[in-house]
Amino acid sequence: MRKTRQFKQMLLSGELEFICEAHSGLSAKIVEEAGFKGIWASGLGISAQLGVRDNNEASWTQVLDVVEFMSDASAIPIMLDGDTGYGNFNNVQRLVRKLEQRDVAAVCLEDKLFPKTNSFISGKRQPLADIEEFAGKIKAGKDAQTDPDFCIVARVEAFIAGWGLDEAVRRAEAYRAAGADAILIHSALSTPDEILAFTKEWANRSPVVIVPTKYYATPTDVFRANQVSMVIWANHILRSSVTAMQKTARALYKDQELIRIESGIAPVSEIFRLQGADALDEAERRYLPSSRQKPSALVLAASRGVELGDLTKSLPKTMIPVGGKPVLSHIAAAYNQAGIRDITVVRGYCKERVDLPSLDYVDNDEFETSGELVSLQKGLKRLADRTNGIIVSYGDVLFRKHVPDILNEVSDDLVVMIDTQWRESANLNRVADYARCSRSYSRLHYSEAVHLQRLGDATELREDEIHGEWMGFFRIGPASQGQVRDILDQMLSSAHTRRKGSLPDLINTLVERGLPVRVVYTTGHWLDIDSPEDVASAGSF
Structure with missing residues (x-):
């Protein structure tokens, strides 16, 4: 089944589905092997592993290069965190075409202005895009896609900007009418109150996607009971890797030896396995002329x-x-x-x-x-x-x-x-x-x-x-x-x-x-x- 079809079926399954953040080919492989059915190509994660801020400092082509490696490394669908679409409707159309070429299943677009800032950094001071202008981006993206199952998820930032429930619903309805396959409703509160108020008012008009990074203490069954279609674990692979790298770097600097850390980290052979070294060995034995093969x-x-x-x-x-x-x-x-x-x-x-x-x-x-x-x-x-x-x-x-x-x-x-x-x-x-x-x-x-x-x-x-x-x-x-x-x-x-x-x-x-x-x-x-x-x-x- 095509990756696009897999992702759309997750949105429409009627069950609560989960996708997990990845930010590189290696982390995409790890997420897939953990059992997840889909991957969130996090804008925060990709920019962080490139060493830049989540403010569109990495160009869209640089992001696309990373996502291509992720897509090649995994067999499950990927939804790209596409920020604001990297420009106007024309940029969105080009982005959709390039994502389809790389076998990416979906893109999430947020209704903020370019260049965007991460939602958890001074969110209420961030202006939002004009509703009609953003709806035009969604229409343009849907017109550009050639795979009928490619999905565009519209991310509503009304709660982040402090504009309230009515504005969140008004924007979500406009984006649904423009062709969005799902609505991602975002909140910076430590409780799910805004999210639950939205799902009640929205009444399942189209699939709802959430990112419970801030309200992480909420039991998952609450989301099931309120007709949420998909949960994104949005940045936890990145954050856990930072913790592990900091711990190892400090130990190496302090101890000036490897004996204490070696047993607590992945062996080099595990990296080779994730990279598919065995497949290359097999390909060399199969395709290289025997005269070139060494014992x-x-x-x-x-x-x-x-x-x-x-x-x-x-x-x-x-x-x-x-x-x-x-x-x-x-x-x-x-x-x-x-x-x-x-x-x-x-x-x-x-x-x-x-x-x-x-x-x-x-x-x-x-x-x-x-x-x-x-x-x-x-x-x-x-x-x-x-x-x-x-x-x-x-x-x-x-x-x-x-x-x-x-x-x-x-x-x-x-x-x-x-x-x-x-x-x-x-x-x-x-x-x-x-x-x-x-x-x-x-x-x-x-x-x-x-x-x-x-x-x-x-x-x-x-x-x-x-x-x-x-x-x-x-x-x-x-x-x-x-x-x-x-x-x-x-x-x-x-x-x-x-x-x-x-x-x-x-x-x-x-x-x-x-x-x-x-x-x-x-x-x-x-x-x-x-x-x-x-x-x-x-x-x-």
């Missing part, structure tokens, strides 16, 4: 990193600062430099501290009793719809951008990256995952495919069997993702001990089951952070 990245970062001691007492290893930024920030930057934007992080220990922007997050709340394979399982489940391959890496491994570049260039579906300078780790007595491959690295055989035979530590592989050190990168192409997930699920369900399993355990199982795992040799350009000394040296990496 997704899955970063396993659920563990604490106990080997770093007090450094990870209240902070996971992946968030340890290196060169002024968290390790995870460097990892994301390296992926971004390689053109990879779809990055999912599996977090666990102190997960609330892992909240960098532009990343997707999966929680492994079993991090204390499980290992990498459980984190991988949760991550692959989130990425089940990806069709462009996945690069799995660790949250404590820094690397240059050429690492994901090379992994993505190899046409094989399952790929690991092996560092030929493995003896450095052995000489330093570091724990490492070594690789036995089908062929050692040689520039003479660079074009020949090398496949993995086994990953293991120094106790599992003899020195003469080692061809390099696994760098912690594993690419899973689209053709193998389902098979890898199935084998992983089998491993985790067959034995409780496997829940502590590592990524090399999975890779070895894939090899044992006959799946070819391609080896890409490289030299250096990565750093595994396993000790406080690594953290210190990582700054120069």
Whole structure:
């Protein structure tokens, strides 16, 4: 159903209907998700979020730009607070045409003079428009509309100006006769006396709309009993947001840290959700040529990193600062430099501290009793719809951008990256995952495919069997993702001990089951952070 038809049905439903103020695309989406059937595009709200007064200081085209974003962001009808129509009858006609083009359902026009002032600022000193002149605006607007369901609501300011009930009714009748679809009767009193006197005298000649901002203590059933058609909650989204922003700004200024406020505000992921980031991801996968698509990245970062001691007492290893930024920030930057934007992080220990922007997050709340394979399982489940391959890496491994570049260039579906300078780790007595491959690295055989035979530590592989050190990168192409997930699920369900399993355990199982795992040799350009000394040296990496 067209938005215009939805709005007109609300006016004529015979039930008390409610619409809520919004002043931006984001707030319009929030109002819609709250359950409201319509939106009030508040003049006060729009001008306030632009940082100007509600005195027509924002031009009508600037207001229209904001309303267009609101209309695009929501599927429910919008009524614009059109002030006095931004000029004479000619301006009103142009306004109506532009609103219809933007799928706005209705406009509310008030019978004050241009430029208008907010009704609650010296209301009784504000002159009102000539009745016939304002009625002419309404006629012009109705003549200009092409959608028969587009609504013009006439806002009567007689009570605001102190002109009394008789003048309010006289004006309302003139505007109804001119074609107004409803009358908005306004009052600045803290009680509904003027509103109820009007509805009694008006006797439901046409729908009545009210704005109970001042008489907020009145029970809603009073409005139902007096044949009010629609209530506008006119500025409460704006006012509540101001309160929240002021509180947060003061706390940030005073505390100079984020820890106290982070749990009380929306996560960045919620902003992305409201913005429709998922829809864009899906559109990119659907419409971009496959040659332009980059793989997704899955970063396993659920563990604490106990080997770093007090450094990870209240902070996971992946968030340890290196060169002024968290390790995870460097990892994301390296992926971004390689053109990879779809990055999912599996977090666990102190997960609330892992909240960098532009990343997707999966929680492994079993991090204390499980290992990498459980984190991988949760991550692959989130990425089940990806069709462009996945690069799995660790949250404590820094690397240059050429690492994901090379992994993505190899046409094989399952790929690991092996560092030929493995003896450095052995000489330093570091724990490492070594690789036995089908062929050692040689520039003479660079074009020949090398496949993995086994990953293991120094106790599992003899020195003469080692061809390099696994760098912690594993690419899973689209053709193998389902098979890898199935084998992983089998491993985790067959034995409780496997829940502590590592990524090399999975890779070895894939090899044992006959799946070819391609080896890409490289030299250096990565750093595994396993000790406080690594953290210190990582700054120069």
